[in-house]
Amino acid sequence: MLATLIAGAISISAAAVFSFAFLSRMVERMVSLSVGILLSTSLLHALPEAFESGADTHALFATLLGGLLGFFLLEKFAILRHSHHHEGDGHGHEHGHDKHEAGRSGWMILVGDGLHNFTDGILIAAAFLANPNLGIITALAIVAHEIPQEIGDFIVLLNAGFSRVRAYAYNLICSLMAVVGGIVGYLMLDRASGWIPYVLVFASSGFIYIAVSDLMPQMQRRATVRETIPQVLLVTVGVCVVLFLTGRMHLH
Known part of the structure; x- marks a missing residue:
């Protein structure tokens, strides 16, 4: 439980410091980086891991x-x-309506992140039950992967209109799902x-x-x-960062 809590808190805090200190002034541009990170995390790490697990392929695709x-x-x-539009498009919506509408992507990313953290908690519990040293290495690897x-x-979340405080608070709450996953993994490991x-496939979806x-249509505009050119470069950077860090995860 302590490892899952620390892993979540460290990754959330490190990401917040980096995002707020260096990226907050370039949130719109950094959407491209986010696309690279989200797609590569899902398609190059989480989904391959799920399909290599031996689970039924048809059931995974159905998920x-x-x-x-x-x-x-x-x-x-x-x-x-209700509709897809932009501030100043002449449709007569109240000021800030688009910011409210954009929040949908923020809420959905939090749902997916919570599920992903739940899975990380199960993985950490499984590693600790196999070997305490392996559990520590796994927790450290997950921190590196999560950042x-x-x-x-x-x-x-910033692009969706969340304040820095709300973005940090909700992400921190989502990180507690790792603790829940760790408890479930410890108590019901065979079934979990x-x-x-x-869970990996659903979170990836x-x-x-x-x-x-939501994000790529913003880039297309x-x-x-x-x-x-900067969009393509930032997407590539996001993919390369995930490739590097997920490669390091194979240490465990």
Whole structure:
């Protein structure tokens, strides 16, 4: 429990310091970095790990489909997105309406992040039960892996209109899901271990949906070559950071 709590708190705090100190003035541009981080975390790490687990492939794809459709419905009904428009578009919405609308991506990223942290807690518990030293290494590796992902989450939340305090507070609450996952993993490891691939896939579906549905369309609205080149470079940087850190995770 202590390892899951520390892992979550350290990764959240480090990501917050980096995001708020260096990236807050470039949130709009850093959306591109977030796309690279979210897509590469999902497609190059979480999903391969899930599909290599030996779980039923058809069931995993069904979970992925269900997750994508579920986040679509969440966007439609729970977040009450009625239309897609922009401030100053002449539609007569009250000031700040777009900021409110943009918040849907923030809430969905928090749901996906909470599920991902829950899975990390299960993984840490499994490692500690196998070997305490392995548990410590696993927790440290997860901290290294979580920092770039949490930076991406902070960028999404700031872009969605969350204040710095709210973004940090909600991310910190989500990090507590790692403690819940650690407890579940410790008490019901045999049964919980079978859930891990499906939780990974469902969490990944949320990250993919956010990147493709909300963030990439924002990037597409800036279509000049001068704006496109930095976008491509930042997406590439996000992918490379995740590739580097997930490669280090294989130490455990």
